[in-house]
Amino acid sequence: MFSIFPTLFYVIIFISFAYISRKIYDRIKRIIIVRKIPGPRALFVFGNVFELLDSPENIWMKLRKFGKEFYPIYRIFSFHLTAVNLLSPEDIEIVLSSPVNINKGFSYFMLHKWLETGLLTSEGQKWQTRRKILTPAFHFNILRSFSNIFVKETEELVKELNLECSKPYTNVVPLIYRFTLKAIAETAMGTKMNNDNQDEKEYIKNIHRMGNISMNRLLRPWLFPQIFYSLTELYRMERAAVKALHDFTTRVIRKRLKEFRLSSSVVKEEQPSDECYGGKTRLAMLDLLIKTMTEEGNIDEHGIREEVDTFMFEGHDTTATSLCFSLMLLACHQEIQNKVREEVLEAFGNANNEITFKDLQGLSYMEMFIKESLRLYPSVPFISRRLVEPVTTPSGYYLPRDTEVNVHIMDLHLNEKLWPDPYRFDPDRFLPEATKHRHPFAYIPFSAGPRNCIGQKFAMLEMKALLAGVVRSFRLTAVDTPDSLIHVVDLVNRTKNEIKVKFERL
Numbered sequence: 001m002f003s004i005f006p007t008l009f010y011v012i013i014f015i016s017f018a019y020i021s022r023k024i025y026d027r028i029k030r031i032i033i034v035r036k037i038p039g040p041r042a043l044f045v046f047g048n049v050f051e052l053l054d055s056p057e058n059i060w061m062k063l064r065k066f067g068k069e070f071y072p073i074y075r076i077f078s079f080h081l082t083a084v085n086l087l088s089p090e091d092i093e094i095v096l097s098s099p100v101n102i103n104k105g106f107s108y109f110m111l112h113k114w115l116e117t118g119l120l121t122s123e124g125q126k127w128q129t130r131r132k133i134l135t136p137a138f139h140f141n142i143l144r145s146f147s148n149i150f151v152k153e154t155e156e157l158v159k160e161l162n163l164e165c166s167k168p169y170t171n172v173v174p175l176i177y178r179f180t181l182k183a184i185a186e187t188a189m190g191t192k193m194n195n196d197n198q199d200e201k202e203y204i205k206n207i208h209r210m211g212n213i214s215m216n217r218l219l220r221p222w223l224f225p226q227i228f229y230s231l232t233e234l235y236r237m238e239r240a241a242v243k244a245l246h247d248f249t250t251r252v253i254r255k256r257l258k259e260f261r262l263s264s265s266v267v268k269e270e271q272p273s274d275e276c277y278g279g280k281t282r283l284a285m286l287d288l289l290i291k292t293m294t295e296e297g298n299i300d301e302h303g304i305r306e307e308v309d310t311f312m313f314e315g316h317d318t319t320a321t322s323l324c325f326s327l328m329l330l331a332c333h334q335e336i337q338n339k340v341r342e343e344v345l346e347a348f349g350n351a352n353n354e355i356t357f358k359d360l361q362g363l364s365y366m367e368m369f370i371k372e373s374l375r376l377y378p379s380v381p382f383i384s385r386r387l388v389e390p391v392t393t394p395s396g397y398y399l400p401r402d403t404e405v406n407v408h409i410m411d412l413h414l415n416e417k418l419w420p421d422p423y424r425f426d427p428d429r430f431l432p433e434a435t436k437h438r439h440p441f442a443y444i445p446f447s448a449g450p451r452n453c454i455g456q457k458f459a460m461l462e463m464k465a466l467l468a469g470v471v472r473s474f475r476l477t478a479v480d481t482p483d484s485l486i487h488v489v490d491l492v493n494r495t496k497n498e499i500k501v502k503f504e505r506l
């Protein structure tokens with residue numbers, strides 16, 4: 001009797017073979033095309049892998065060197081993996097402004113065990129749905145209600161800094177990281193944290209461990225296959241860190257969920273006073289997610305944890321690192337510090353007057369100061385995309401579908417063609433007349449295009465509240481300077497050493 005199974009078997013084999021052959025052909029073609037792009041000298045199969053097997057501080061320096069040497073574009077590769085690095089605003093614009101090329105690059109895969117596919121790491125329909133759910137949590141009126149929390153947390157920080165005044169210097173890093181963690185927990189998650197909590201200290205340590213572990217793995221391609229990676233000490237460290245991070249955020253969610261179920265008195269914004277918001281009640285992030293889960297069902301508890309992990313990380317680490325550099329820059333530039341303080345005192349008066357949301361919004365010199373600080377020290381030094389659609393760059397290269405593209409925000413912001421004397425710190429670069437003729441993609445600390453930073457206004461407000469509270473209470477003098485800092489390659493712009501500042505009570 002005739003059986004269909006052998007025929008089916010051969011058809012399946014043939015289709016699988018054709019599919020795999022096509023994939024291999026595309027990959028080889030892509031590698032051949034991309035490797036024609038100039039780049040650092042590479043060994044035949046190994047590519048640049050040995051060059052990148054170096055200490056995090058040396059890799060940081062090498063990347064800056066490549067950025068200068070190969071402007072506007074270079075390729076880098078190890079074994080079969082190739083990445084194209086973009087440095088010019090024109091090339092960067094064509095990738096970041098695309099509504100299609102919004103998928104994240106391979107490097108984000110290193111974060112998947114921890115963040116899974118939250119807003120930062122997700123793609124396609126899932127990303128669109130989540131972005132839609134989360135956007136209202138950063139609405140103007142929500143931010144307005146957060147400003148009181150930022151101001152109160154700043155008051156706590158000022159009390160801590162008072163105790164530091166008797167010391168020859170203060171390492172600002174742990175104080176500022178605690179501040180931003182407490183701020184994101186209380187605003188977006190509705191959870192108050194306290195200073196001495198060992199859990200919270202461990203949480204911050206584990207976030208830094210994850211950054212280290214991810215970069216370590218990213219620079220060692222033989223650790224990409226899970227089978228090899230799972231035999232390493234790094235993997236064991238990652239598992240322990242991820243477990244601790246997930247346990248922490250699960251506790252935050254469960255606590256809030258319990259409160260949400262017990263009462264309907266969730267954190268609500270102040271009732272809007274102007275008509276354009278139509279009197280709608282808006283909810284802070286975690287409450288909004290819980291409400292969406294209970295009422296609409298298009299997110300579950302696991303999805304909520306993905307977002308809580310994502311926002312606890314993105315919402316405190318980026319802002320903290322920027323604030324640490326900002327405090328150092330204030331200390332190094334007394335004239336600029338005086339101008340920032342004068343503007344603050346004019347807006348709020350002395351340390352006893354209350355800092356308001358409206359006044360924070362009006363601090364225009366402070367805003368220029370923060371922007372210039374984020375130019376020199378962008379919190380996220382590079383971002384990455386995997387092309388869904390081929391791109392021809394204005395610099396003249398064809399990048400096929402599936403090419404891994406890195407956007408080096410750090411090098412873009414230090415480009416002397418765009419920023420004359422790029423290492424000079426000068427907030428006046430952001431005066432309206434100075435920005436008028438600048439390329440819109442010459443300055444992108446918050447990225448740009450559809451996948452820009454959802455929390456940028458939140459971050460600006462938080463940074464202004466802290467800096468205003470600090471400058472009106474203290475004079476900052478320099479201990480560390482830009483030259484004494486040792487930068488390391490990491491997901492977030494960090495230094496190997498402390499960032500030290502001397503505080504004196506005014």
Ligand code: HEM
Pocket residue numbers: 104119120121131184188310311314315316318319322374378379380383384444445446447450451452453454455456458459
């Ligand atoms: C100085 C502070 C900050 C800087 C410099 C910064 C920078 C960035 C950058 C460059 C991206 C793009 C990442 C990429 O394409 O891979 C990004 C995305 C993101 N940021 Fe921020 N960020 C800051 C603060 C915040 C805050 C305070 C929050 C939350 C409260 C936040 C939440 C996010 C999220 C969720 C994304 C992913 C958005 C998406 O893909 O739709 N960030 N941020």
